[in-house]
Amino acid sequence: MLRIAFVAAFLATPLAAQETKEESCKYQADVVAAVQKARLDRVKERDVVQAVADSGPTWPENYNAAVPLITPWVYEQKMRDVRKKDLGAAWLELCLQQ
Numbered sequence: 001m002l003r004i005a006f007v008a009a010f011l012a013t014p015l016a017a018q019e020t021k022e023e024s025c026k027y028q029a030d031v032v033a034a035v036q037k038a039r040l041d042r043v044k045e046r047d048v049v050q051a052v053a054d055s056g057p058t059w060p061e062n063y064n065a066a067v068p069l070i071t072p073w074v075y076e077q078k079m080r081d082v083r084k085k086d087l088g089a090a091w092l093e094l095c096l097q098q
Helices: 002-012 021-040 045-054 061-076 079-084 087-097
Strands: none
Touching (some): 021 045, 021 079, 045 061
């Protein structure tokens, strides 16, 4: 499931000519962390896109398209895992391995 979400998010956020793979992976991990924070803040799944936008993200605008693709994956995780694990770091590690 993670691999499907990764592929979907990666395709939705193509690399800009001047953007490195490491930068892209970092931005993707930031998106995952923002969605994780929304879940921890008990934002309803349907409201995550707006909540993340309202938080003033620092990633390039094209990464906003990944939010609705990543949200279902984060929300299907058990809450204890969302509380205890750094999903953004896990995403970054997987992304860099691709």
